[in-house]
Amino acid sequence: MSARTTDKTQKLTLxxxxxxxxxxxxxxxxxxxxxxxxxxxxxxxxxxxxGLFKEFGADRVIDTPLAENGIVGSAIGxxxxxxxxxxxIQFTGFVYPAVxxxxxxxxxxxxxxxxxxxxxxxxxxxxxxxxxxxxHHSESYEALMVNTPGLQVVIPSTPYxxxxxxxxxxxxxxxxxxxxxxxxxxxFREDVPEGVYHVPLGKANVVKEGRDVTVVSYGAMMxxxxxxxxxxxxxxxxxxxxxxxxxxxxxxxxxxxxxTKTGRLVVVHEAPRSCGFGAELTALVNDKxxxxxxxxxxxxxxxxxxxxxAILEHHYLPDxxxxxxxxxxTLDF
Amino acid sequence: xxRQVIFEGRIENLSILDKDGQVDKKLEPKLTRDQLTGMYRLxxxxxKFDEKALNLQRQGRIGTYGSLRGQxxxxxxxxxxxxxxxxVVPSFREHGxxxxxxxxxxxxxxxxxxxxxxxxxxxxxxxxxASVPVGSQLVHAAGLGMAMRLKDEPSVVVGFAGDxxxxxxxxxxxxxxxxxxxxxxxxxxxxxxxAISVPRKxxxxxxSIAQKALAYGIPGIQVDGNDVLAVYAASKAAVEHARSxxxxxxxxxxxxxxxxxxxxxxxxxxxxxxxxxxxxARDPIDRFRKYLVSKKMWTDDNDAALAAEMTAMVEDEVKxxxxxxxxxxxxxFDHMYETLPWNLREQREAFAQGDRS
Ligand SMILES: Cc1ncc(C[n+]2csc(CCOP(=O)(O)OP(=O)(O)O)c2C)c(N)n1
Ligand SMILES: [Mg+2]
Numbered sequence: 111m112s113a114r115t116t117d118k119t120q121k122l123t124l125x126x127x128x129x130x131x132x133x134x135x136x137x138x139x140x141x142x143x144x145x146x147x148x149x150x151x152x153x154x155x156x157x158x159x160x161g162l163f164k165e166f167g168a169d170r171v172i173d174t175p176l177a178e179n180g181i182v183g184s185a186i187g188x189x190x191x192x193x194x195x196x197x198x199i200q201f202t203g204f205v206y207p208a209v210x211x212x213x214x215x216x217x218x219x220x221x222x223x224x225x226x227x228x229x230x231x232x233x234x235x236x237x238x239x240x241x242x243x244x245x246h247h248s249e250s251y252e253a254l255m256v257n258t259p260g261l262q263v264v265i266p267s268t269p270y271x272x273x274x275x276x277x278x279x280x281x282x283x284x285x286x287x288x289x290x291x292x293x294x295x296x297x298f299r300e301d302v303p304e305g306v307y308h309v310p311l312g313k314a315n316v317v318k319e320g321r322d323v324t325v326v327s328y329g330a331m332m333x334x335x336x337x338x339x340x341x342x343x344x345x346x347x348x349x350x351x352x353x354x355x356x357x358x359x360x361x362x363x364x365x366x367x368x369x370t371k372t373g374r375l376v377v378v379h380e381a382p383r384s385c386g387f388g389a390e391l392t393a394l395v396n397d398k399x400x401x402x403x404x405x406x407x408x409x410x411x412x413x414x415x416x417x418x419x420a421i422l423e424h425h426y427l428p429d430x431x432x433x434x435x436x437x438x439x440t441l442d443f
Numbered sequence: 444x445x446r447q448v449i450f451e452g453r454i455e456n457l458s459i460l461d462k463d464g465q466v467d468k469k470l471e472p473k474l475t476r477d478q479l480t481g482m483y484r485l486x487x488x489x490x491k492f493d494e495k496a497l498n499l500q501r502q503g504r505i506g507t508y509g510s511l512r513g514q515x516x517x518x519x520x521x522x523x524x525x526x527x528x529x530x531v532v533p534s535f536r537e538h539g540x541x542x543x544x545x546x547x548x549x550x551x552x553x554x555x556x557x558x559x560x561x562x563x564x565x566x567x568x569x570x571x572x573a574s575v576p577v578g579s580q581l582v583h584a585a586g587l588g589m590a591m592r593l594k595d596e597p598s599v600v601v602g603f604a605g606d607x608x609x610x611x612x613x614x615x616x617x618x619x620x621x622x623x624x625x626x627x628x629x630x631x632x633x634x635x636x637x638a639i640s641v642p643r644k645x646x647x648x649x650x651s652i653a654q655k656a657l658a659y660g661i662p663g664i665q666v667d668g669n670d671v672l673a674v675y676a677a678s679k680a681a682v683e684h685a686r687s688x689x690x691x692x693x694x695x696x697x698x699x700x701x702x703x704x705x706x707x708x709x710x711x712x713x714x715x716x717x718x719x720x721x722x723x724a725r726d727p728i729d730r731f732r733k734y735l736v737s738k739k740m741w742t743d744d745n746d747a748a749l750a751a752e753m754t755a756m757v758e759d760e761v762k763x764x765x766x767x768x769x770x771x772x773x774x775x776f777d778h779m780y781e782t783l784p785w786n787l788r789e790q791r792e793a794f795a796q797g798d799r800s
Contacts, residue, residue: 147638147639147641148639148640148641150640151640151712151713152639152640152712152713153712155639155707155708173640173641173645175607175610175641175645175646175647176577176578176607176608176610176611176638176641176646177610177611177612178611179611179612180610180612203575203576204576204577206576207576207611207612207613242506242507242557243506243507243707244506244507244535244555244557244575245573245575246575246576247575383786383790384786413775413776413787413790413794414779414786414787414790415775415776415779415787415790416775416779418559418775419557419558419559420506420556420557421556421557421558421769421770422557422559422770422772422774422775423557425772425775425794426775431799432799435798435799
């Protein structure tokens with residue numbers, strides 16, 4: 111799975127692994143530049159670009175004017191002009207101005223020019239709720255991105271994956287929306303190899319093998335999913351837990367193999383339910399594994415509401431209890 | 444003549460009180476003692492509110508908070524020109540303007556606590572809720588200004604934003620619409636020099652923000668935003684311009700964000716302490732107090748009494764905040780639409796019955 115790792119590792123949080131990925135990739139390839147709001151001297155509001163300004167200077171770590179459409183639009187120009195820009199959108203809730211450039215251009219240049227031009231761009235953005243932030247700081251817009259042909263959508267859930275996936279994304283020749291689960295930016299550390307290594311896009315991770323039911327999730331929702339697996343193991347319910355890691359390209363083989371084995375699927379995400387990624391997975395299982403299903407696919411998701419302000423947000427976000435209840439529904443069907 | 448000048452622009456900076464509170468007699472606005480001390484009251488009220496908010500945040504009694512410290516003159520100077528029938532379209536740092544127009548402080552605290560009920564503006568006020576997506580609200584201010592013109596209401600709309608916001612497309616579209624449609628809108632930009640860690644010179648290569656007005660065919664002026672008299676005078680002219688149907692204009696109030704961007708920020712990472720010291724010597728409240736004292740309108744005793752009054756008022760508002768009953772969780776479903784569609788009804792029902800899947 112990983113290439114060219116050194117033997118040495120460091121214990122890093124997820125956000126530190128992001129920084130490490132940028133630093134390692136930038137050292138190897140001078141065409142990689144980072145741009146966004148507060149990414150320079152301040153090192154990003156979450157410190158994801160900490161230290162990069164000092165090491166690589168103001169031409170490669172660029173504090174831009176406050177304009178998301180400008181950031182992504184100019185990054186497209188930089189990409190066509192020979193660079194590999196990694197643009198930061200400070201929070202997913204602020205991507206809307208840039209959606210014009212992402213949807214109308216980044217996603218379409220290759221196709222529009224029949225391959226004459228392409229856009230090797232990564233747009234990083236912290237996403238998701240649970241940090242008691244003000245309005246517009248808790249959104250999960252992966253489904254919007256997935257529904258835009260031409261984009262790849264990657265969401266890590268561990269420090270190791272964050273680094274390996276981000277390096278793969280940067281080296282990929284097409285645009286990648288890289289959504290970072292900010293709730294777990296600092297919740298745990300793990301061993302992360304030094305230097306450049308890859309976790310390939312489009313390869314899911316079967317985090318726990320199980321027999322009775324498959325739980326599929328990604329990003330910050332891996333936590334309640336794994337907690338539910340552990341909780342139910344005590345009742346001898348064997349839950350297989352899959353971390354998709356990338357939504358586009360999707361590892362359909364791993365998904366279908368698992369559902370074929372267990373006959374039950376629960377999808378967990380914090381984005382709203384209607385037209386969320388769970389709806390797509392349900393349809394895919396319907397297309398490819400219907401005869402193996404022992405119960406309807408269950409979705410444990412955010413509600414079809416605006417993400418509530420801080421004091422009510424825990425009522426909105428799926429937690430272990432809701433995942434357990436979803437699993438039981440498929441078992442009791 | 445193949446080449447001729449078709450446009451020449453000029454932007455003025457207005458300053459009435461110098462940093463030590465010395466007034467420029469020729470420019471001094473004619474205001475009564477009550478008006479002048481009223482302005483001072485507003486500024487002190489804002490500061491007391493702000494200090495308490497920072498306190499509440501540190502104690503975990505409210506959430507992330509954006510301080511307005513240093514921007515009291517800018518906010519009092521514009522607010523003093525507005526009435527309850529004028530529209531306020533704020534960004535997220537205009538607590539001062541909001542309370543000056545009569546929005547109860549406990550609602551503002553509730554907002555920063557993460558309680559949507561803080562956005563339930565009393566029916567006698569025309570204040571829109573705080574807008575977090577930077578610059579986005581300015582286009583609403585343009586549209587509201589169009590509405591006031593179409594209905595020929597003598598109400599003025601003030602759209603607020605910071606220096607950083609002037610880089611967003613929304614700022615430019617707002618000024619352009621307001622210009623083309625002769626909107627009754629005043630765009631009030633508090634240039635506090637910073638957009639989180641990014642300095643003003645990084646937002647635009649232009650000499651001023653005020654001059655951007657000229658490209659959209661509306662007047663613009665830069666004022667010393669820590670001089671409440673200058674802000675008052677410029678705002679008065681802009682508000683009268685809009686109210687009388689002459690259209691939109693832009694004010695750039697040059698001020699300084701004395702604190703962190705919000706309580707989630709650490710300005711020490713990117714700001715020079717000398718810079719802060721420079722601006723501390725230009726504190727808008729100290730400066731105006733010196734002016735009032737020199738006019739024999741204010742004494743130390745007045746100051747102590749006012750501080751005590753405002754502290755008591757703030758404490759009272761905190762009590763109101765903390766005696767608000769907890770919201771019922773299910774209410775986050777209830778205001779999505781006038782009529783909830785089936786999916787929300789179904790989800791609401793399940794949620795209310797404690798179905799946790
Ligand atoms: C569209 C958008 N992008 C980014 C942010 C994050 N953010 C919040 S405030 C801010 C800086 C705003 O600076 P300025 O407009 O000068 O206002 P100030 O904070 O100084 O009052 C940023 C980048 C946001 N809220 N909205
Ligand atoms: Mg600012």
